[in-house]
Amino acid sequence: MTRYYFWLAARNLKNSPWLSGLMVLAIALGIGAFMTSYAIFHAMSGDPIPHKSHQLFSVRLDNWDPEDAYSEPNEPPTQMTYRDARYLAEAGKARYQTAMFRVGMAVQPGNPDIKPLLSHGRMTYSDFFAMFEPPFLYGMPWTRAEDGARSTVVVLSRAMNERVFGGENSVGRQLRMDDGEYTVVGVLDTFDPLPRYYDLINTDPFGDGDDFYLPFTLNDTLKKRPNGNNSCYIDPPEDSYQGYLDSECVWVALWVQLDSEAERRDYQTFIDNYVMEQKRHGRFPRPLNNRLDDVMDWLDNQGVVDEDTRIQVGLSFAFLLVCLLNTVGLMLARFLRRAGEVSVRRALGASRRQIFQQYLTESAVLGIAGALVGLVFAALGLAVVRGLAPHIAAVTHLDPSLGLFALTVSVCAALLAGIYPTWRACRIAPAAQLKTQ
Structure with missing residues (x-):
């Protein structure tokens, strides 16, 4: 059944390419901006020697x-x-x-x-x-x-x-x-x-x-x-x-x-x-x-991750939320426009749970597409950062773990964005819709 839902999602996205492309772009812009900032923050705030960072101490008198x-x-x-x-x-x-x-x-x-x-x-x-x-x-x-x-x-x-x-x-x-x-x-x-x-x-x-x-x-x-x-x-x-x-x-x-x-x-x-x-x-x-600071306390004490970097991550996350809110509106318009299709499926025996699963699958597909495009935007954003701030060039890269993180964030965000439109679609009364057909 899951395979069938993915097939339906791909078909529905193909049937309305402009609206689908707009939703993917909204998610991708949010993911791209967030991952650009987060990749830099992640590298700056990471543990440089995790297996013994709690054993090494900077001594200060x-x-x-x-x-x-x-x-x-x-x-x-x-x-x-x-x-x-x-x-x-x-x-x-x-x-x-x-x-x-x-x-x-x-x-x-x-x-x-x-x-x-x-x-x-x-x-x-x-x-x-x-x-x-x-x-x-x-x-x-x-x-x-x-x-x-x-x-x-x-x-x-x-x-x-x-x-x-x-x-x-x-x-x-x-x-x-x-x-x-x-x-x-x-x-x-x-x-x-x-x-x-x-x-x-x-x-x-x-x-x-x-x-x-x-x-x-x-x-x-x-x-x-x-x-x-x-x-x-x-x-x-x-x-x-x-x-x-x-x-x-x-x-x-x-x-x-x-x-x-x-x-x-x-x-x-x-x-x-x-x-x-x-x-x-x-x-x-x-x-x-006198002080003994272990590695992570020392990094925090010296402000390796400055306040500007933290603010940038917060702003980029806020931008991602704005993009998701726009995606919610687009999904709501898309799903409600297909009220007749939902009514026919319900009349033929599909349960609300099945409709819910189908539309959430479609949201997940949008999230995956948005993540892939968003990673391209993030790579371009990091390239721009390298040009503008060469002193942090070493931390302006995306590794596989960050790519997987971006995919997870994008899919979860798309699923969250799709919950309300999906719920609204499931509340459609089949009888009222079928009378108007």
Whole structure:
């Protein structure tokens, strides 16, 4: 019977192509607008590392101005001082922990045909790779022992390896960066978590990743300043690099992996005790205000999904509702115009339930057609967004799961839109209609 209803629906749609096309277009416009906004929202608000997002924590200490919070309401700085980050990263109180900051360096390929490249990378600890799990194409990360030995080693991104070594296995080869020689110990495969949750402060959350990774401890000799956000509420104690390291300027991020609630409580106690100890040395003048934010809390705290994006999703959903209301009116006119057909079927023995099922099937067919056309509109809409806002190009795409979601939304919307017109059609009195035939 269901197959017969689909055949009837296709025949009825074909018999009135203009009205059918208008209903499909109304649904498609609503679905296209909604899916364009929702696809961007979905990518921005998604969990970038779902299997362990509740185990990774951004650590924040409140060393800011005693008279003025870093940001309202009473938020501690998004990064921390070099000396605090260095101490906590090397204290070993979590399963994994890493401090990190971004730097810029000139890469000088051994091939004279390739010009020097200005690249951006990350100084971090070996635990970075265990925590955030970037896949390796060649080699492996350096070790904790190499952290302690300040080894001149480097891990390259796949893109940088292709530019400098032509994509070959470069493990063991030397790479000159600025004035130093570094041994390649690993090459990452594609590593592109979106948003780039482990550094929302110094990089575009949806932009390009790092070109290379160096041991944090090498900065003892390199003396690099951050290529990114640097905030100070008070001037460094002296005008020197060491004075900068000893200052209250915040420019280093710290992440830890805590696998259980007990570990999280223990680590909170550890950083609170550390700050209380530092208070005895005249630091941290503000009330105790240390934070451990897991990945999703951190994304929310940093407003990765801004208010404009949420408003756009709401407006597009409202537009979809307007389109559905128009579809309801068109369906009502269409179904009531076929009152004679309904009366004949009822007189021949069809029940109201069968009429209801037939007309809902027709609504579902309209929904499927509207979804398919709507996906085309959504793809065009996302292409326009890519042109107007290239910085979020990475999230302007439709994947199969979103396509299935659009189909489900469209069919459900069409069924909802068809309920009232279908109910009205089922209430037609066959006798009254047949007398007028």
